[in-house]
Amino acid sequence: xxxxxxxxxxxxxxxxxxxxxxxxxxxxxxxxxxxxxxxxxxxxxxxxxxxxxxxxxxxxxxxxxxxxxxxxxxxxxxxxxxxxxxxxxxxxxxxxxxxxxxxxxxxx
Amino acid sequence: xxxxxxxxxxxxxxxxxxxxxxxxxxxxxxxxxxxxxxxxxxxxxxxxxxxxxxxxxxxxxxxxxxxxxxxxxxxxxxxxxxxxxxxxxxxxxxxxxxxxxxxxxxxxxxxxxxxxxx
Numbered sequence: 001x002x003x004x005x006x007x008x009x010x011x012x013x014x015x016x017x018x019x020x021x022x023x024x025x026x027x028x029x030x031x032x033x034x035x036x037x038x039x040x041x042x043x044x045x046x047x048x049x050x051x052x053x054x055x056x057x058x059x060x061x062x063x064x065x066x067x068x069x070x071x072x073x074x075x076x077x078x079x080x081x082x083x084x085x086x087x088x089x090x091x092x093x094x095x096x097x098x099x100x101x102x103x104x105x106x107x108x
Numbered sequence: 109x110x111x112x113x114x115x116x117x118x119x120x121x122x123x124x125x126x127x128x129x130x131x132x133x134x135x136x137x138x139x140x141x142x143x144x145x146x147x148x149x150x151x152x153x154x155x156x157x158x159x160x161x162x163x164x165x166x167x168x169x170x171x172x173x174x175x176x177x178x179x180x181x182x183x184x185x186x187x188x189x190x191x192x193x194x195x196x197x198x199x200x201x202x203x204x205x206x207x208x209x210x211x212x213x214x215x216x217x218x219x220x221x222x223x224x225x226x
Contacts, residue, residue, distance in 0.1 A: 100150050101149050
């Protein structure tokens with residue numbers, strides 16, 4: 001079966017660092033994506049991992065461990081505009097399977 | 109210069125009606141997708157097309173019929189709308205389809221169409 005788990009909600013303070021975890025069990029694996037979705041808007045691409053390790057992109061980093069079926073998204077120097085839903089998605093064959101998303105609230 | 113565009117943005121209609129949602133991408137991508145996002149925010153793939161050919165059909169009721177007149181357009185027609193069809197429908201596109209682990213498989217989403225069936 002296919003299962004992708006993320007925490008439903010997280011809260012963090014402006015300027016802090018937050019880590020959003022994602023665990024997955026899928027029958028196939030061809031890469032893991034993180035998307036950001038603000039309320040009422042389209043998901044926008046943040047990062048992509050296909051090999052184990054850390055990918056860094058400015059204030060955002062994403063980590064993958066294929067043997068553990070685990071990824072995390074790390075957001076540094078949090079800003080109020082980072083308040084959004086963060087979606088973990090595993091590519092299996094030609095399709096993306098999404099988790100339910102983690103709603104991140106950044107407080108002043 | 110919208111990369112992936114959808115019309116309409118909002119659609120309110122009565123149960124039993126037939127409606128269409130249009131999608132266009134100007135990224136020169138070969139593959140397009142339709143996703144449904146329900147009230148619990150789960151994004152689930154419905155269809156994908158590669159160069160106008162249907163590649164993925166995720167056991168969607170046959171009331172839903174995608175049509176791709178060319179590789180830049182993928183429209184979604186829905187017959188006999190039901191209350192449970194109320195959701196946000198997102199179109200997306202990517203350069204490639206086959207999951208070869210390439211970053212060119214990254215999918216880019218349109219702004220979404222919020223469908224409300226009364």
